Amino acid sequence: MEFEIDQARFLSALALAQTVADKRSNNMPILANVLLRTTKDNRLVCSATDMMISITESIPVEVKTPGALTLGVRSLHNVVRTLPSKPIRVRSAENHWAELSVARSSFKLMGQVHTDFPELPDPKGQKFITIPGHALSDLIQRTQFSVSTDEARVNLNGVLFECDGVTGTMVSTDGHRLTKYSLPLAGPKLERGIIIPRKGMLEIKRVLDRVQGEVGLAVDSQHIFVQAADLTLSVKLNNVVFPPYEKVIPGDHKRRVTALRDELVDALKRAEVMAPEKTATVRVQLDKGTLHLTADNPDLGVAHQELEIDFEGEPLVAGFNARYLIEVLEAIDAKQVWLDFQGELDPCVVRPVDGVDLLGVVMPMRI
Amino acid sequence: MAGGAGQAEGGRAILHVDMDAFFASVEVREQPQLRGLPVLVGGAGRRGVVAAASYEARKFGCRSAQPMAVALRHCPQAVVVPPRHALYAEVSRSVFAVFERFSPLVEGLSIDEAFIDLAGTERLWGPPRGVAEALRVAVHQEVGLTCSVGLASVKFLAKIASGMHKPDGLTEIPAGTELEFLTPLPIGELWGVGPRTQEKLQRRGIHTVGDMRRLGEAALVEMFGAHGQHMHRLSLGIDERPVVPDRAAKSLGHEDTYAVDVVGVPALRRCLLSQATRVADRLVAQGLKARCVCLKIRDGDFVTETRQTTLPRATDDYRELHGAACRLLEAVDTDGRGFRLTGVSVSQFEAPEREVQLDLLASAAPEPPPRSAALQAVLSAVRERHGHQALFPAEAGSQRRLGDTGGITHSRAAEPVKRRR
Numbered sequence: 001m002e003f004e005i006d007q008a009r010f011l012s013a014l015a016l017a018q019t020v021a022d023k024r025s026n027n028m029p030i031l032a033n034v035l036l037r038t039t040k041d042n043r044l045v046c047s048a049t050d051m052m053i054s055i056t057e058s059i060p061v062e063v064k065t066p067g068a069l070t071l072g073v074r075s076l077h078n079v080v081r082t083l084p085s086k087p088i089r090v091r092s093a094e095n096h097w098a099e100l101s102v103a104r105s106s107f108k109l110m111g112q113v114h115t116d117f118p119e120l121p122d123p124k125g126q127k128f129i130t131i132p133g134h135a136l137s138d139l140i141q142r143t144q145f146s147v148s149t150d151e152a153r154v155n156l157n158g159v160l161f162e163c164d165g166v167t168g169t170m171v172s173t174d175g176h177r178l179t180k181y182s183l184p185l186a187g188p189k190l191e192r193g194i195i196i197p198r199k200g201m202l203e204i205k206r207v208l209d210r211v212q213g214e215v216g217l218a219v220d221s222q223h224i225f226v227q228a229a230d231l232t233l234s235v236k237l238n239n240v241v242f243p244p245y246e247k248v249i250p251g252d253h254k255r256r257v258t259a260l261r262d263e264l265v266d267a268l269k270r271a272e273v274m275a276p277e278k279t280a281t282v283r284v285q286l287d288k289g290t291l292h293l294t295a296d297n298p299d300l301g302v303a304h305q306e307l308e309i310d311f312e313g314e315p316l317v318a319g320f321n322a323r324y325l326i327e328v329l330e331a332i333d334a335k336q337v338w339l340d341f342q343g344e345l346d347p348c349v350v351r352p353v354d355g356v357d358l359l360g361v362v363m364p365m366r367i
Numbered sequence: 368m369a370g371g372a373g374q375a376e377g378g379r380a381i382l383h384v385d386m387d388a389f390f391a392s393v394e395v396r397e398q399p400q401l402r403g404l405p406v407l408v409g410g411a412g413r414r415g416v417v418a419a420a421s422y423e424a425r426k427f428g429c430r431s432a433q434p435m436a437v438a439l440r441h442c443p444q445a446v447v448v449p450p451r452h453a454l455y456a457e458v459s460r461s462v463f464a465v466f467e468r469f470s471p472l473v474e475g476l477s478i479d480e481a482f483i484d485l486a487g488t489e490r491l492w493g494p495p496r497g498v499a500e501a502l503r504v505a506v507h508q509e510v511g512l513t514c515s516v517g518l519a520s521v522k523f524l525a526k527i528a529s530g531m532h533k534p535d536g537l538t539e540i541p542a543g544t545e546l547e548f549l550t551p552l553p554i555g556e557l558w559g560v561g562p563r564t565q566e567k568l569q570r571r572g573i574h575t576v577g578d579m580r581r582l583g584e585a586a587l588v589e590m591f592g593a594h595g596q597h598m599h600r601l602s603l604g605i606d607e608r609p610v611v612p613d614r615a616a617k618s619l620g621h622e623d624t625y626a627v628d629v630v631g632v633p634a635l636r637r638c639l640l641s642q643a644t645r646v647a648d649r650l651v652a653q654g655l656k657a658r659c660v661c662l663k664i665r666d667g668d669f670v671t672e673t674r675q676t677t678l679p680r681a682t683d684d685y686r687e688l689h690g691a692a693c694r695l696l697e698a699v700d701t702d703g704r705g706f707r708l709t710g711v712s713v714s715q716f717e718a719p720e721r722e723v724q725l726d727l728l729a730s731a732a733p734e735p736p737p738r739s740a741a742l743q744a745v746l747s748a749v750r751e752r753h754g755h756q757a758l759f760p761a762e763a764g765s766q767r768r769l770g771d772t773g774g775i776t777h778s779r780a781a782e783p784v785k786r787r788r
Contacts, residue, residue, distance in 0.1 A: 026700045150679040152690050175728050243728050281722045319722060347727060363727040 001067025002091040003038055005059065007083050007102070013046045013057045014077040016210075016231075020203060021073045022050035028118075034073040035117040036090070038063045047120055048073060051236075053203050054120040058230045069098050070114040079107050121234040123225045128216030129187035133228060136217065137208040139170045140201050142181045142331040142358060146324075147198045148174035155240040158195040161224075165189035171245050177324045178245060178361040179331065188219050195242055196224055200235030207233050249361055250349055253340035255313030257286060258353065261337045264291075265329045267305045271295040272322040274303035281365055282322045286341070287315050295322070318344040319367030325350070328360030378542045380485040380495035381610060383517040383525035384502070386462065387534035389479035390419035393458050394448045396511045405445040409435050412626035414707065418450050422534055455479075461510050469502050474610045482522055484610035499537055520545065521606035523558045545604035550577035557601050564591065564598075576602050620661070620712020621645040628667045628705025635664075635701065635709060639692040640685075642711040644746075647685035650713065651747035656681035657713035660688055662695035665708035674698055681717040684743050688713065 014034065022031035028051070035047040044061040047054065069092050080088065083102050091099045096111040140159070148156035153175060160171040168185030171178065171193075196204070204226055208215065216227035219237075226233045271282045275295040285292035291307040318341070329337060334352030341348050350360040386392065390408040395401045405424035409417040415435035427442035439445060459478045466473045469492065472484035483502075485495050492498045499516045506514050513535040517528025520542050528538040540548050554576055555565045567590065573579050579587070580602040587595030600606065621642045629635055639662070650657060661675040674695040682688065692711050749758045 024698075026698060027702070148679075151676075151694055152678075152687055173727065175726055176724050178727060248727050276722075279722050279724065321724060345725060361727060363725045366723040366725060 001036075001038060001069060002064035002089070003044055004062040004064070004087045004089050005044060007080065007085045007088050009059050010088060011077070011080050013059055014073060014080055016055060016057065016207070017046055017048035018073050018077050019206065020050060020053050020055045021048040023074055025050070030070065030112055030116050030118070032072055032074065033070045033112055033117065034076060035068065035070050035114060037068040037114075038066045040066070047117070049118060049120055051118065052197065053200050053236070054234045055203075055207075056120060056232045067092055068114040069111055070096070070117050071098055071109055071111045075109060079109065121223050121225070121236075123218065123227065123232050123234065126218035126220060126225055127188070128218045128225070128227055130214045131185055131187065131217050133208045133211055133213060133215040135168070135183055135185055136215065136226075137205050139168060139181060139183065139185075140205045140208075142356075143170040143172040143179045144198070144201060144205075145172075145327045145331065146174055146177050146179045146360075147172040147201070149198070150174065154238065155195070155242055158197040158238045159201050160193045160195055160242045160245070161190070162193040163187060163190050171242070173243070173245060176321070176363050177328065178248065179328060180245070180249070180359045181331070182357040188217055190219060193242060194219060194224065195238035195240060196235055197238050200224075204233060204235065207231055248347065249359065250340070250342060250347055253313075253342060253349065255286065255311070255316055255341040257291060257339040257341070258310035259291065259307065259337055259339065261329055261332060261334055261352075263307060264337065265326055267293050267307055268322045268326045268329070270305060271303050272326065274300055275322050279365065280322045280324075281319050281367060282325075283317065283319055283367060285315070285317045286311055286313075313341070316341055316344060318348070319365035320348070320362060321365060324362045328362060331360070332356060332358050378520045380498075381519060381522055381525045382483040382485065382495075382499055382502070383519075383522070383529040384466065384481050384483060384506075385515050385517075385529045385533070386479035387513045387515055388419050388421050388425075389459075389512075390450060390455055391421040391424070391448075392419075392512050393455055394451075395421065397454070398448075401446055401448075405429070405442050407435065407438055407442075407445045407447050408450050409438075409447065410624070410626070411435060411447045411449065414624055414626060415447075416624070420445075458510065458512070462506060462512070462514075465502070465505050465509055468505070469498060472610045472612050474612055482525065482610045496537075496539055499539070503535075503537060521604065522608050522610065523601060523606045524548070524604065526558060527552070527556055549602065549604055550575065550580070552576045554579055557598065559594070559601070560598065567591075617716075618659075618661075618712050618714035619646065619649055620663075620710055621649075622663060622708060622710025622712075624708045625706070628707055629709065630705045632696065632701055635696060635706060636689075636693050638709045639696065639711055640689050642709065643689035643692055644685045646711050646713055647683055647688055647743060648747045648750050650683035651743060655716045656683045657716050658682075659713060659715040660691040660695070661712045661714065662692050662699075663708070663710035663712065664696070664699055664706055667705045667707055669707075671708075672699055677715070681715070685746070 017034045021034060025031045031050055037045045039045060042060060042063050043058045045056060045058045047056045079100060086102050089101045093099050096113060098109045098111050100107040143159050147159055151157065156173055156175060162169045163185055165187045166184065167182050169180065169182040171180045207226060207228055211228040218225040223234045223236055271293050272280055274297050275282050276297050283294040288311060289308065291309045293305045293307065295303040328350050332352045334355035336353040338351050338353055339348055345364060345366065347361045347363050350362065352358065391406045394406060394408055403423065405427060406421040407417050407424055407429060408419040409415045417429060417431050417433045417435055417438045419431050420429040420438065424442055424445050429438040429441050429445065455478060463473065463475065463481065466481055466483055470483050470485055470488050472486065474482040485498055488498060495518055499518050503514060503516055506512060515529045515533045515536045517525040517538050519525040519528050519540040524540050524545060528540050531538040552575060554560050554568055554573060557576065568579065573582055579598065584596060584599040587599045591598065623638065623642065629638055658681045659675055659677050661673055663671065663673045665671040676691055676695055678691060688711060746758060
């Protein structure tokens with residue numbers, strides 16, 4: 001095989017392939033490779049996978065001889081990165097070696113048998129629905145922070161995605177807090193929610209942030225496919241049952257705080273500096289018209305702040321992880337927020353007074 | 368107060384007590400017909416290792432840590448006894464209970480070895496030498512075992528002294544005679560001077576502690592860095608390290624060597640389950656939770672791999688430890704390999720927190736972790752009282768049967784492991 005490719009275009013494809021490829025797999029070393037394959041219509045298809053996430057990008061090149069090559073993506077990326085921005089000539093040699101040459105420099109790289117590269121999920125036959133890329137990116141952006149990173153809780157290691165063809169909703173929880181965000185989204189219509197694993201959702205966002213405008217979205221029983229420009233990304237879905245999250249969202253409240261979001265976030269960040277590092281515990285005391293925020297760290301000292309708020313209900317004292325409150329408040333685009341409480345050991349519901357359809361549930365700490 | 372050279376009265380008095388051939392002596396105590404015979408405690412299988420050799424066996428050149436096959440070549444008539452670690456732990460507890468009557472400052476180094484600081488006990492028990500003798504008598508009368516004791520003003524000298532007249536000996540290095548004692552001593556006897564350091568020094572003609580002292584601090588620091596300074600201080604008989612009761616371990620673990628290589632993920636997972644269970648029991652016994660889980664695995668070709676992971680929160684639950692170990696196992700290439708050893712250890716201990724983050728899903732979903740605390744406590748309590756075989760996860764069953772038939776040696780992990788009390 002032999003082709004000529006633009007350095008910048010090659011580099012950007014390899015950069016993306018490198019984030020997907022599994023460079024540390026002991027069981028399948030081939031996964032540390034990128035598969036390069038030419039097509040009849042003068043294109044190069046670059047593929048990488050870790051068996052959970054697969055990415056394929058097709059780039060216009062000048063094909064001299066058709067064929068395929070499998071090369072370690074890390075070293076190929078490192079080589080291409082250092083080359084001048086000129087056309088690179090890539091040629092396969094004997095025993096799966098590859099030669100790269102630009103002007104008077106040439107590199108020989110050792111490859112692997114390209115037929116060992118695993119078959120990737122095929123988007124052919126999928127029904128793609130066109131949606132604005134930024135909508136999907138926004139859904140991910142505002143829910144990814146509360147996805148569990150605890151590998152033992154497999155059913156929480158991803159975000160729940162629901163869509164009825166009109167509204168798209170993502171829900172994430174790590175068992176201590178939960179975030180639910182909805183926006184208008186024209187499909188794909190799903191019979192039941194799917195769980196996109198954490199790493200996959202971040203990869204989808206990475207791809208979406210690279211392309212402008214519309215993207216194609218398709219879901220089958222095993223995968224979610226995202227098609228954007230010359231890119232196809234597939235993510236294997238977590239085949240587990242998401243907890244019945246509606247049950248943990250309190251329906252009513254006994255106490256309601258109305259506060260300015262920015263003011264509250266700033267105060268929480270100041271408190272977090274002083275709060276115990278591991279638990280980030282802050283004490284929230286609610287009285288008529290005032291929110292008292294106290295962080296007490298036996299190793300450092302004490303921080304106390306008061307915020308003017310609107311408060312309906314009996315006084316309350318509760319402990320919270322400051323980080324949990326900060327993250328959900330930052331995901332809310334609104335001037336004013338509501339914090340709804342029941343008792344000191346019951347979940348607190350955070351939502352905008354007016355604005356995005358986002359809701360956060362944060363469990364308190366026993367202090 | 369530093370235990371320096373030439374220091375006389377008012378200095379520290381530190382005992383180092385080392386039980387004589389501990390495991391073997393316990394077995395002889397339990398089975399009197401073994402008395403006077405060469406006894407080797409350890410796995411009898413072809414991969415067994417000598418855990419302890421009685422003094423009768425040592426005469427033939429048997430030593431602990433020797434492969435059993437080698438030991439039996441030295442002494443074919445030796446009686447091989449499979450180890451009973453639960454029993455030794457129990458006897459160890461009785462021995463330490465005796466130590467603690469003499470002084471509250473007892474620092475266990477292992478199951479059969481401890482430092483005891485006699486500071487402040489003079490008015491109660493009289494002069495240190497008398498205390499050392501009384502302690503030896505008490506251990507012998509109450510537990511039926513002999514021990515060797517070293518008495519000195521500092522820890523490292525006490526440790527050297529206890530090894531001078533073994534078994535059943537008492538060696539005192541009187542205050543003021545430390546330098547005299549140290550000068551002719553081969554450098555290898557010093558704590559912290561291993562074979563490499565020794566070789567390096569011998570190339571410069573340094574053979575005794577006296578030679579080392581004359582070499583001087585500057586030269587030692589140049590050769591060994593900060594450790595050189597420490598060595599220089601030791602050569603002067605200075606060792607300010609205090610006796611720290613109940614030294615907190617940095618990690619604890621359990622590993623097993625198998626008579627027959629373990630093949631296949633399901634079997635390996637069962638092995639890890641048994642080990643995770645034991646580790647969880649010890650965490651519960653010490654009121655600790657750990658965040659870091661380490662898997663150790665060694666194949667038939669002696670290739671050892673270790674992998675570790677940090678959990679999002681500290682745990683003492685055997686299922687969480689087992690889950691983490693199994694996830695680590697997934698990263699090991701197990702195809703076509705048999706494994707002779709597996710082990711699970713934990714580190715990054717955390718004391719239970721004052722504040723508790725409440726769980727959102729506890730009421731909504733069947734999430735085991737929060738509820739399992741009570742279960743783990745009950746399981747551990749039963750095993751603490753009735754031994755490890757009393758109650759264990761059903762999946763770990765087949766592994767255990769292998770142990771009963773195949774001469775598995777249960778060894779504690781190589782990391783500093785806290786003594787079970």
